[in-house]
Amino acid sequence: MTDAVLATKGLSKSFGALKATDDVTLDLRPGEIHAVIGPNGAGKSTLIDQICGGLTPDAGSVTFLGRDVTGRSVPARARMGLARSFQISQLAMEDTVLQNTLLGAVGAVGSPWRFLWPVVKNRRLRARADAALAQVGLTPHAAKRVSELSHGQRRLLEVAIALTLRPKAFVMDEPMAGLGAEGSKALTEFLDRLRAEAPILLVEHDMDAVFALADRISVLVYGRIIETGTVDAIRASDAVRAAYLGADR
Amino acid sequence: MIPEKLLNLVVLALLLAVPYWASLNDAPFTITLATRATIFALAAVGLNIALGMGGMVSLGHALFFGIGGYTMGILAFHAQSFTPLIDGPMVIEGTKSMPVIWAVAMGVSALAALVIGALSLRTAGVYFIMITLAFGQMLFFFTISWSSYGGEDGLSIFLRNEFPGLDTLVPFNFFALCYGLLVLVILFNARFARSPFGLALNAARQSPDRVRAVGLNPQRLKLVAFVISGTITGLAGALFADLNRFVSPTMFSWQTSGEIMVFVILGGVARLCGPVVGAVAFVMLEHFLGGLSEFWHIYLGLLLLLIVLFARGGLVGLVARRGAAHD
Numbered sequence: 069m070t071d072a073v074l075a076t077k078g079l080s081k082s083f084g085a086l087k088a089t090d091d092v093t094l095d096l097r098p099g100e101i102h103a104v105i106g107p108n109g110a111g112k113s114t115l116i117d118q119i120c121g122g123l124t125p126d127a128g129s130v131t132f133l134g135r136d137v138t139g140r141s142v143p144a145r146a147r148m149g150l151a152r153s154f155q156i157s158q159l160a161m162e163d164t165v166l167q168n169t170l171l172g173a174v175g176a177v178g179s180p181w182r183f184l185w186p187v188v189k190n191r192r193l194r195a196r197a198d199a200a201l202a203q204v205g206l207t208p209h210a211a212k213r214v215s216e217l218s219h220g221q222r223r224l225l226e227v228a229i230a231l232t233l234r235p236k237a238f239v240m241d242e243p244m245a246g247l248g249a250e251g252s253k254a255l256t257e258f259l260d261r262l263r264a265e266a267p268i269l270l271v272e273h274d275m276d277a278v279f280a281l282a283d284r285i286s287v288l289v290y291g292r293i294i295e296t297g298t299v300d301a302i303r304a305s306d307a308v309r310a311a312y313l314g315a316d317r
Numbered sequence: 318m319i320p321e322k323l324l325n326l327v328v329l330a331l332l333l334a335v336p337y338w339a340s341l342n343d344a345p346f347t348i349t350l351a352t353r354a355t356i357f358a359l360a361a362v363g364l365n366i367a368l369g370m371g372g373m374v375s376l377g378h379a380l381f382f383g384i385g386g387y388t389m390g391i392l393a394f395h396a397q398s399f400t401p402l403i404d405g406p407m408v409i410e411g412t413k414s415m416p417v418i419w420a421v422a423m424g425v426s427a428l429a430a431l432v433i434g435a436l437s438l439r440t441a442g443v444y445f446i447m448i449t450l451a452f453g454q455m456l457f458f459f460t461i462s463w464s465s466y467g468g469e470d471g472l473s474i475f476l477r478n479e480f481p482g483l484d485t486l487v488p489f490n491f492f493a494l495c496y497g498l499l500v501l502v503i504l505f506n507a508r509f510a511r512s513p514f515g516l517a518l519n520a521a522r523q524s525p526d527r528v529r530a531v532g533l534n535p536q537r538l539k540l541v542a543f544v545i546s547g548t549i550t551g552l553a554g555a556l557f558a559d560l561n562r563f564v565s566p567t568m569f570s571w572q573t574s575g576e577i578m579v580f581v582i583l584g585g586v587a588r589l590c591g592p593v594v595g596a597v598a599f600v601m602l603e604h605f606l607g608g609l610s611e612f613w614h615i616y617l618g619l620l621l622l623l624i625v626l627f628a629r630g631g632l633v634g635l636v637a638r639r640g641a642a643h644d
Contacts (some may be wrong), residue, residue, distance in 0.1 A: 159527060
């Protein structure tokens, strides 16, 4: 736990009588992809929201880069280098790919309070945005409006925006959702390379992607982590099979 | 379809050319109409920052228009009656100087927008509309009961205020001042829309979650935009009071807020010169249709209905191609 980039300890959140997350303790170590899997309604999105600062936990703590960030806001955690992607793409759809990426650069550099200088002519911001777009392969689409992009390209754009933050950790909420087999395969390959940038906490339903990528897997059922282990250990776990994977996995 | 830049230049050139022609042909009423349209356009350019860029549907912008108007009225009233604005150990006199009045009007409007924005932005959607409306109505009823400054009857100023080196009593000169300010604000707005702040504000309207996720606070961005917006509309209020040499609680009324919003929607929300086109169209309709029937608002309503149903980009959107904000 001591070398973890990101860690939760005893994270609990209830909505009325429903315990969305119940005493969740997990960590994300340097260079790894740690997948969180679980059936619908297991509390995965609630967990991500607590980790990223959108929800305040009822109990427990979130530690990032060795600091307790439980009371910090979403923007404060993002400025520390906690980058996230959303289950449903959150992008400025009327703006271009470049503008969306520049937004990340503006946030990363902390320079939104400039009112008169064109953002595209700011070399520092532009260099950061261009590098991120090149990294995800979206440079040829920079001038397109986001509404013209395919679903897979929007997923990559979310990653590009996250890259402008020069993140210390990624939190990804179902990045494969809505992608076809080809798109899913391409993104899996991309995420495999991305782990060199920063470790990834990956919430995902696509089990092929999870088994191909994850160093460790945590299984969340009814808000509780029932098992954490390597791919092989999770595959071999009777408890996991009974609760989530089924006999054929 | 023509490029939006070209349309903007044509609109601004026409807005200057018509009153100039009128000044050569001794038609002061035409100049007054153009000045009225210019001031309305300035108020709407202010609202367009909140509404078009920030997505804040403010039904209380009359509050800033009224604050600007009453700032002018109060300062000029004390200057013309030779009574101090504030008496006591530190005496503050009124003034007839336009630049001073503009600066004070903008300062007071900015402060009001900061307080009202900070409170209103805790809400969203219909609640935001209602709370901004409520603030406007509070000031409306306050000025009705403010007998020191005319109460319900309003406040008359005998002479137009002064601007160094210019005879403001000449209608075209006063128009030129208003026009100059409008062009300055539009130029500011054009730069502003392309700036890092403009980019972040636009994104905050479209996807606040994304803005938060890159480390920015969308509420703070919107608050700053609301303050800039209110400041510009406040300046327009000071000019409007000077045009009429009269201020009254009507400047604060929700109908005034509605009219400012109509200018923006009619011309084109988030279009640089949309508010100018909307304000000019409104003043022309008011003048020409108002001469035919006192129920001319029916035709305005019909036009608005058609615009909202068939031309979301307003009158500007009907004829101009939209350029990307950050080319």
